[in-house]
Amino acid sequence: MIEVNNLHKSFGEAHILKGITTSFEKGKTNLIIGQSGSGKTVFLKCLLGLFEYEEGSIAYDGKIFNEFSPDEKRDLRADIGMVFQGSALFDSMTIAENVMFPLRMFTKQSKSEMEDRVNFVLKRVNLDGAHKKMPSEASGGMQKRVAIARAIVNNPKYLFCDEPNSGLDPKTAIVIDNLIQEITDEYQMTTVINSHDMNSVMEIGEKIVFLKDGYKEWEGSKDTIFKTENEAVTNFVYSSELFKKVRKMYLEENQ
Amino acid sequence: MFRKPTKWSVMKTLILKDIDDLIIGSLGIVAFISFFVGGVVAIQTSLNISNPLIPKYLVGFATRQSIILEFAPTFISIIMAGKVGSFITSSIGTMRVTEQIDALEVMGINAINYLVFPKFIALTLYPFVISISMSLGILGGLAACVYGGYGTFEDYIEGVQNDFIPFHMAYAFIKTMVFAFILATIPSFYGYFMKGGALEVGKASTTSFVWTSVVVILVNYLITSLLLG
Incomplete structure (x- = not known):
């Protein structure tokens, strides 16, 4: 907390x-x-x-x-694990090396232990098989998943x-x-x-x-935001017609 | 830079990578430039000797002095400020604008130690590059002199060996070590502390090249005044 x-x-x-x-x-x-x-x-x-x-x-x-x-x-x-807006993956490292980086820096695990952990985490974010790709070869979504994998590899x-x-x-x-x-x-x-x-x-x-x-x-x-009368919040969250309709439907259903 | 040093196993890899990028990767261009500039110095010297009383071996002597005292340590350092300095500024600067340095800091890594220290260590091998420049410059002068018909092999070699002062080598390598320090620190500073986006990375590389060159020239003047003046 x-x-x-x-x-x-x-x-x-x-x-x-x-x-x-x-x-x-x-x-x-x-x-x-x-x-x-x-x-x-x-x-x-x-x-x-x-x-x-x-x-x-x-x-x-x-x-x-x-x-x-x-x-x-x-x-x-x-x-602490951090996922940056632009992913912030290290350009000079492969996807597997990026994910392994915190383990190399902060643990005394053997290479095989680190590889096992990297395999597990990459599988967890559905990136099994992308180990040897460079970040520049990965799509935006893949880069975000690599960033998540790197952020959680040390069990933060x-x-x-x-x-x-x-x-x-x-x-x-x-x-x-x-x-x-x-x-x-x-x-x-x-x-x-x-x-x-x-x-x-x-x-x-x-x-x-x-x-x-x-x-x-x-x-x-996410539940109370539908009911709030705070003008600043409603102006920001329900600025689009779609969200205005969603809110209206939610409030009608929950009356 | 030395607070919270990076783990040795990681640092070793970074140093080897920087030796490859900064030293090994520069050998080709340094060899090419040194060989041909050595040749040009020999030709120019030869063409400007019109007095028959001046000995023929002066071509070799003048080429050696120009290459060892100024061309190899100083002008190769200015060329390296463009090649290596721009590389250091743009690579660190790109890491800054793409939040890779923030990522290192969030992980609790001393980013300056991680990024700058390996470059600093790699550039302690810079005298090796300058030695190659000196050798190839003198060799280029020999080739131009002999194959261009400006003098004989024997005259050139006699000139290279004539009146050799070992302290000149010490002077050249003292300068080289100071320039290596300048090449590692000024470009790293401009890269590390840059702000903005891709355009600013380009601007920082240019500024870094200009200031590294200016500092090299000024420091060259100071060292020459102190050691030879």
Whole structure:
């Protein structure tokens, strides 16, 4: 579980995060949503420890990050898996080498043990047989699955995904969403996804945090988001005619 | 750069890869340029000797001095700033814009140690490249001199051996090691700290080449003043 309390982050004069308090639960897919410029990426990078913040705290399973010793911070990073928006696969390595990379860096496993683990994880993300391909030879969907495989190969406690569906067709996006949700459930990880894909919100949003102008405007789940009267949320989520109709049908069915 | 070093088993692979990319991969172009520039230096020297009192062996002597003192260490370093420097800036810069460096940092890896240190170690073999440049430059001068009819084999060899000062080799290799350090650090700096997208990677490579060349030229002046002045 990750608990965030009164988080503030600025870049010079620009105050980006303005006192965010929320929590992300273990074994659930937690979504951070909001318009471009709302502070989602900065928030995610603060959670990852890539950005330092001026005020507030982030606690991982009850322990406050800023109070960690350097060794504890290093141990925590070994427990974090991250799926980047552009996959961020290492160009000079094959798919199997990319997935094996965290094992090579952080474990003392033998080569055969590492290969077994890579085979298992690649099979889990339905990429059996793609071991020797280079990232440039893989499609966008395949690259995202490799990134997920690399993120989970070390059995992390926390999985972070920055817009995992960006640039993917709707069908592949749903495959990736479902894969993340299945893996979260299977390994009981605390998963935090930064997204502005409304399909993801409706499919896997077990907990949703809506950011607006650096504030936490609303939080709920994929069920409560249909019922919310918060104008900022409804304007953002139901901006398309399709989602307006979906919401109307949901509300009629559940009256 | 030395805090939280990368595991040796991984670092070994990175160093070998960088030796291949930066050193072995540069030998072809360095050999080609050195051989033909050595030839041109010999021809130019020969054509500018009109006084019959000047000994014939001066062609070999002048070629050796030009190649060992300036061409091999300094001008090959400027060529390497274009080849190796641009490669280092663009490869690290591309990793920056495609979030690969962020991925390393999220994993808790010291990205500077992982990316820059192997290049630094690989470039400690740079004097090997310069030795080859020196040898081929002098050989190119010999070939141009003998086969172009500008002098005899014996005269050229006599010139190469004449008045040889071993400290000149030390001076050339001291410069070479300093230039190796410059070639590893300035391009890495421009790649690592770049911001933006693909266009900025190109701009960073150009800026890195310009500044590496400027620093090489200035440092060359300083070292020459200190050691030979």
